[in-house]
Ligand SMILES: Nc1ncnc2c1ncn2[C@@H]1O[C@H](COP(=O)(O)OP(=O)(O)O)[C@@H](O)[C@H]1O
């Protein structure tokens with residue numbers, strides 16, 4: 210690899226200035242999927258980028274998943290999940306594991322690492338301050354919550370105090386029952402409620418692809434209509450279904466810029482936000 214001279218390093222920083230100005234003081238919701246948390250080094254690199262964004266004045270709201278972590282703990286107790294359109298059918302036993310893994314293990318590990326990296330982070334889930342209020346989505350899905358309201362007070366207080374809110378997608382029905390929510394859905398609803406400047410979903414694939422096995426088939430930009438037909442054709446499938454519909458929902462809710470990027474590419478988020486390089490799939494109205 211060619212060495213970067215000091216002058217080049219300085220120019221890279223200077224070239225980021227217009228983007229830094231653009232995002233300074235703005236709310237950016239970042240969704241970090243469990244499949245993108247593939248190893249500790251990569252996780253630390255992603256979290257260091259989040260700390261950097263926070264320190265240059267971006268109000269980062271960090272919503273995380275943890276599907277693979279839930280799967281691992283369920284496997285240990287001999288439970289196998291069924292998914293309907295990318296959503297985990299959640300019975301009471303599964304819900305206990307979901308809450309324990311997302312709001313406990315994954316959330317606190319991320320907060321801990323952010324702290325280690327010099328970030329000021331606070332771990333929350335949708336139950337805290339009744340932030341994510343839900344009702345049952347569908348009997349067949351069990352304890353999967355459909356979001357009825359996002360109370361942004363706690364998020365806004367955290368941001369106003371300079372914290373990075375780290376949020377896990379567990380909601381409450383207001384009567385003591387916890388519900389499981391797809392993390393992309395939670396991120397999109399939170400982004401809409403905050404009227405965020407930008408929402409970025411970080412996953413383990415470059416974006417929406419015609420053929421997920423072939424990176425050259427990436428869609429750089431998708432309209433709502435294209436999303437609908439690709440879903441009907443079955444090209445958008447599995448976990449990509451809720452992810453993509455969340456992106457279109459966020460656009461409809463007034464979020465200005467919405468992307469799916471590959472969180473396993475080092476510094477993908479900095480490249481997307483602070484350079485003219487466009488990574489992943491961007492969603493637009495028409
Ligand atoms: N058209 C498509 N383009 C890209 N990925 C797709 C597509 N259809 C299905 N997928 C699958 O969706 C997965 C991403 O969803 P998911 O596993 O739920 O991610 P995360 O854990 O980050 O939320 C990809 O790894 C891929 O296997």
Ligand SMILES: CC(=O)N[C@@H](CCC(=O)OP(=O)(O)O)C(=O)O
Nearest residue numbers: 243274275276296297390391392
């Ligand atoms: C209802 C539902 O499916 N909830 C998800 C919540 C975690 C999640 O979304 O994690 P990823 O972002 O890593 O996929 C689940 O149980 O897996």
